[in-house]
Amino acid sequence: MLYDNLGVNDQGHLTVGGLDTVALAEEFGAPLYVLDEDQVRANCRTYRQAMAEWMPGGSLPLFAGKALCFKGLYPVLEEEGMGADVVSPGEIYTALAGGFPAEKLYFHGNNKTDEDIAYALDCGVGCFIVDNHQELERLEQAAGARSHRQRVLLRVTPGIDPHTLQAINTGRIDCQFGVPIETGQAAQFVADALSRPHLQVEGFHSHIGSQIFEAAPFCDAVDILLDFAHAMRQAHGFVARTLNLGGGFGVRYRESDPTVDIPGNIRALADHLRRGCETKGYPMPRVLLEPGRSIVANAGLTLYRVGGVKTIAGYRSYVTVNGGMTDNPRYALYQAPYTVLPASRMGETRDFLCTVAGRCCESGDLIQEKVSLPQPARDDLLAVLTTGAYNFTMASNYNRLCRPALVMVRGGKARLAVRRQTFADLVACDL
């Protein structure tokens, strides 16, 4: 099994967190997002404990809400001592509705509108991660109008390519996020920020990409950031108290993916940073990390009901399910790999090679190709593993399909956390 929280029971059904997936689909319907809350908590603790052990006081993991965002998740994050990243007023609203403290929110985004800025200030968001000059100027004005001094981090791009998918790669110079160090623009950005009376610059942020399996690319980023921080100290006497290194540790989508040693990587990163600071005589900053995927991906799976099987002689077989790119657009977007299991028939030989397709009117609506299943039949239950990140949050109502429910599993019990959409929901905004 890809993860320890999965198993097979006497009936040959896949279990998650000790619960029978077939029973879950019967009770809550399919398609269904299932999230193992115990696994989410364990993942939070892995980060919290390793950062507390190896990094300076005040270091903290911030959960990146773009990976998964609904009200019921935020009390869990709060109880586990996490901070949280938000990228829109909608994510801020959701976090606050879930009872999360505004003070522990970090507000991202490369185009925060004036309304977004006003909303976040009025909510008391703890820290803005400022992406560009225009935002700096508007934030200064808006904070000034409220006689408020806003804590900020400045997003810079170190120009690192961690060799991942182009679409989820943001540390390179040529991208729309942050201000590049290499061109000298980041130095001007810092000078500008330090001159603003209503902004309290705490340090720097960089995010180099996603699905990174070792510490080395983060260490490269640290080297570049420390050189930059050192230069800014010499130029302005400014000392960064906080270094936010972004998110991006990888997760296993398939058996062939490597496992990631998160505590080991955090320790290696901390050691590297400490050595770098000692060499430069720079005070060791506290560290923020922004894991999204590695907190929730392996805690989630999606259950689908099989509709039909179509074999085209000499080509391939398609198995259609009652969901698709509307609940998981990641294969359609960039051929993201997933493991698909025959949840209701785990004991049988998997000798039927097929493509699992969704139900949307779009030939690109595939969940996965080259999947091995027992010869499928209508009403079989399939499980797509590792869908806890970037599925629920990327879902749409294309073809006016209702979004699935989301069920949280904890201590062998399941509870509905997000109800399935109804047809009435679909027309709720239509006048």
Ligand SMILES: *Cc1c(COP(=O)(O)O)cnc(C)c1O
């Ligand atoms: C996407 C993103 C994250 C989270 O990345 P994961 O790969 O999900 O850990 C964190 N910070 C920023 C700025 C991001 O863009």
